Amino acid sequence: MPFSRLATATTPTAHIGLGLAAVGRPGYINLGREADLGEDRSVGALRARTHELLDAAYAQGVRYFDVARSYGRSEEFLADWLTARPDVTDVVVGSKWGYTYTAGWSADAETHEVKDHSLRTYDRQCAETAALLGDRLDLYQIHSVTPDSPALTDKDLHARLAEAAATGLTIGFSTSGPAQADAVRAALAVTVDGEPLFRTVQSTYNALETSAGPALAEAHDAGLTVIVKEGMANGRLAAPHAPDVLRAVAEETGLGADAVALAVVLREPWAGVVLSGAATLGQLASNLHAPAVDLDADQLTRLAALAEEPRAYWERRGSLPWH
Template sequence: MQYRPFGKTGVNISTLGFGCMRLPEIQQEDGSFVVDQEKTDEMLRRAYDLGVNYFDTALFYCHSNSEIAVGKALKPIRDKVYISTKCPLERVKEPADFRKTLEESLRKLDTDYVDFYHFWGINQKAFDEKIVPMGLIEEAKKLKEEGLIRHISFSFHDKPEALKHIIDNAPEMETVLLQYNLLDRANEEMIQYAAAKGVGVVVMGPVGGGRLAAPTELVKKLGSEGLNTYELALRFVLGNPGVCCALSGMQTIDMVEKNAVVASLETPMTEKEWREVGENLEKLQKFSELYCTGCAYCQPCPKGINIPKIFQAYTYLNVYGLKDLAKNTYQGYLKDEKNPGVTSDACVNCGFCERKCPQHLKVRELLKKVEGVLGSL
């Protein structure tokens, strides 16, 4: 296992982290779920034996049972590992709720302290309108002084410029957990920025949330024959020198062992190889007929058409050759239970999207074409 300095925290973490959001579960007769503790113990201990020292959970993972299972599995080796968990801001109605939420996690984890306590899944709005005015960073600092948390962290879901905003305005934030993989490189530049500022970077979804776990044509397209797709994906993420750790939501011992092999490579990818893969990805995108960067400047469409989402589904097919992923993404969009996707049938030709698109895409024409292809998969 390789280890990297985790920003300025003074901690060295393993380049493979265990994401405990998909632990094996058993459904009870009453329909509720419990985590399969025996399998979890085996997997987490195997990961530890292979050198993994970073374990990431959250209050609500695995039907809110992940923290309990992780706490039990890691109890005998608590002082040898780093535990990361997260505070859901919807729980925080007043500053004191931040502490209460941590205390709940400590009870569930059966530990006296959390190594990395995250503001969970924040964006610029949550930062500007809740964390700052409510004084939650001050609350986190108090918890740190009391030893209940060792480091202040955040997990992030927003545009890259929002990441810069948070890092620049909250020097107390020591580590960030963000999305980055072969299919989504939006945060690439900001990873370098965070690293330069001494903020430790952990990547969630290094194999695209499992989308790159199975063999695909992508490896061939990127000129990396001889590697499995998951291996290329993991090597690519760890090939970025700004990344400290790739968090994988492993579900079997086999996955743990395979990922650990990649994370044990001294050089998962040379700088030259890493640049080449990046360049090849860009070429694949740029020479495709639809080069949508996913910037979302075309949003909000007044009729609610999620243009970036529809184009993303098409990009999976057209650029990466990932037919099943394209189909599932488009169908998932159309059939979303809470918010069923709107198609171009609703378009009223206002032209807003085309005026805003920095790629000068003929959005309306492309939507029709793309939906035709996606609908027939």
């Protein structure tokens, strides 16, 4: 598996990945985008911003980059960066299919993305991803699987994914919603010819939403690489929005609230890659301090009290505006 390149990396930031959801399109649900991106959200401006982030992340040891068909032009931006840097051969590239971007490069669109886990959508989006990333793609994930997703039961889709895996592509899935644990466990049971289909899982896990933790530990024990997304809870754990207890612990450590929030995730033994969703170079630099955060038992106990009931967390997330 390509993730073995991360497991043997020597830099402490190797287990932090960079996700491009926030910079591959003009509109997203992260808090603070007005300050992060400003008014110029043209294709050229976000392409340049993405390339700056990729340059900085790579220079500091980050080796996993995460995009998706629905993240606007994220695949295109990443593909351009890789083409311009042919010497960069040691990175792992993951993308996702299952959502179609429909916002037309507008932050104010009525609908930003449409979910469809059908075989027809897989065939279309797989071809679109291949046209941009070609053989640089290492991991292809089903985007936001829920317990009722047809992707968990569609045998024809499973066969097609297994064919892709036979060519060397790693097949994975991501999860969203209050029943993430159920989705993870259901996906672990999916097999083709008696062999597990999925080799990675990407789930939301952070100081506010910890419900998937036991299922992710099971996935890790089953041999899957666990990728954690939304470790910053879409900006809710970053200054100035961070809860008081997180700010207090951050002050005690001398590092940012974002670094502490990501450190909470990094300490989980099952967390293989934890994504930074930084939109600025300053955010990225602060996120990359997470491996240096040393939390004691008292601090961990205080931070554990931040966990919310899953449905309440996801209702709050669902109410965040695209902007």
